[in-house]
Amino acid sequence: MQIQAAVLHAPQSALALENLTLEAPRGDEIRVRLVATGVCHTDIAMLSRPFPVPQPIVLGHEGAGIVESVGRAVRKVKPGDRVLMSYNFCGACPSCQGHATSYCHDFASTNFVGLRQDGSAALSLGQTPVRHNFFGQSSFATHCLCTEKNVIPVPDDVSDAAFELMGPLGCGIQTGAGAVINVLRPQLGQSLVVFGAGAVGLAGLMAARAIGVGLLIAVDKVPARLALARELGATHTIDVSQVADVAAEIRRLTGHGADFSLDTTGLPAVTRQALDALGPLGMCGFVGGAAVGAELAVDVRDMMLQGKSLRGIVEGDANADVFIPTLIRMHQQGRLPLEKLVRVYPFEAINDAIADAKSGVTVKPILRFPHASTA
Ligand SMILES: [Zn+2]
Ligand SMILES: [Zn+2]
Structure with missing residues (x-):
């Protein structure tokens, strides 16, 4: 399908909004239509120094959205579910088996390489493969792929207005x-x-x-x-x-x-x-x-x-499946007033949001996607 994403073509350059092609989800993959995403300082660090893997890449790793399509093996969520996304991990190494997934032995390759584990890219710009799967998501896009490992369903009693602010629970706030x-x-x-x-x-x-x-x-x-x-x-x-x-x-x-x-x-x-x-x-x-x-x-x-x-x-030692629902409850109880930290920008203004985060004008930028209000 055709999606729109903010693409980093070279270090130090502004992100370019491009129309790209995203493959359908494979067996274990979940396609999420983004409602909003936070901008984290790790995204900004990746912009401002040479990235360890080749560009082009789509960054972003504090996504909140709605499940649109799932592969055959997916049981955890279904189309229509509201979800948050968090960091990725392998699920098989000693740290992951010991429930310390933020110290996954393959943390670098599962979060920063920007390809599926088999080395393929699901995203392309014309004939050029584009790296995605940043922190298992690449949320600076209208749509992205994630898996059951890093998707967290959001309870029905969370309002849509609150849900829009919750993307940062997946990284910065959790940390x-x-x-x-x-x-x-x-x-x-x-x-x-x-x-x-x-x-x-x-x-x-x-x-x-x-x-x-x-x-x-x-x-x-x-x-x-x-x-x-x-x-x-x-x-x-x-x-x-x-x-x-x-x-x-x-x-x-x-x-x-x-x-x-x-x-x-x-x-x-x-x-x-x-x-x-x-x-x-x-x-x-x-x-x-x-x-x-x-x-x-x-x-x-x-x-x-x-x-x-x-x-x-790393990532607050959090098992996101357990910790993010806790953070959602804290927000509902008024103990985690995210609204005091955030400023909402339209997705098209992503470069302004990044500039404001770098200068300190904005503590936590949230990018809202155009179709969010009709969700
Ligand atoms: Zn692991
Ligand atoms: Zn982060």
Whole structure:
């Protein structure tokens, strides 16, 4: 069938809206008509540096849509179902069998190569194959293919208006909220510091507030984001442009150092601050995609004597089948007010949405597809 998608033809270039051909779903595949999709910083990272596989490719991995057609082997969803899509995994390696699918041994090949596992491309522009299957979806398109592994049905009691905002549950929101709920696991009344008040950091903050964290500190350089952090439950904010020693300020605010910190910036210098801000037995989680080969220097003696730990986290350690329904319930209870983070753009304005996310004007862009209102 003919679809429209935003195609990346070369690194650093703007995305081009093109008419392409998408094959019918194979036995285990599901065709989804997109209603809306989030824009994640991983998409933007893929635009701004040489992508590890050849272009052209369709990016996008926070899709929300309606199942249109399914292969013969599909049982999990049927045409007409509203679904979210999350990351992809192999389903067979030791991590996947141990229910740690975000640490799939084949995470890179299942999420970033942009082809089916057999090496074929279902998408083409004229005679040219176009990479798709980015995070098992490539949601910057009117239609995409996914499989049962990364499709999550949405309950009927979610309104269409809320559903349109839920694409980011599949990556950015899951990453931040999962880091706090699944990995750091603060107890009622403990303290947590979030570095970076973007969508991932704010999701971590909302999750921490839902848990009942006592002292909740947000650190950023953009005053508007710090104001939003306070609105979402931060008890304190630190503007890095105004404070010389951030770790010392956090130790002052907490009395003995924070119990937990979460670095969402992908900058090793900030991860170091997030470690230095911890008190005894504190735990630092970090989720940002640092540059390839980036190294982090730690104060080894301080880490040992204080019993500190440092943990890298992918996709919030979340099993999306279990965690995304939890996040949907949190949203229904008012504990995850996505609407305060997002700005909705028409799909055609995708390059503007990306520019606004890069500049920090928009925390989380949502692209809405033209036929969404008739869904
Ligand atoms: Zn695997
Ligand atoms: Zn993402």
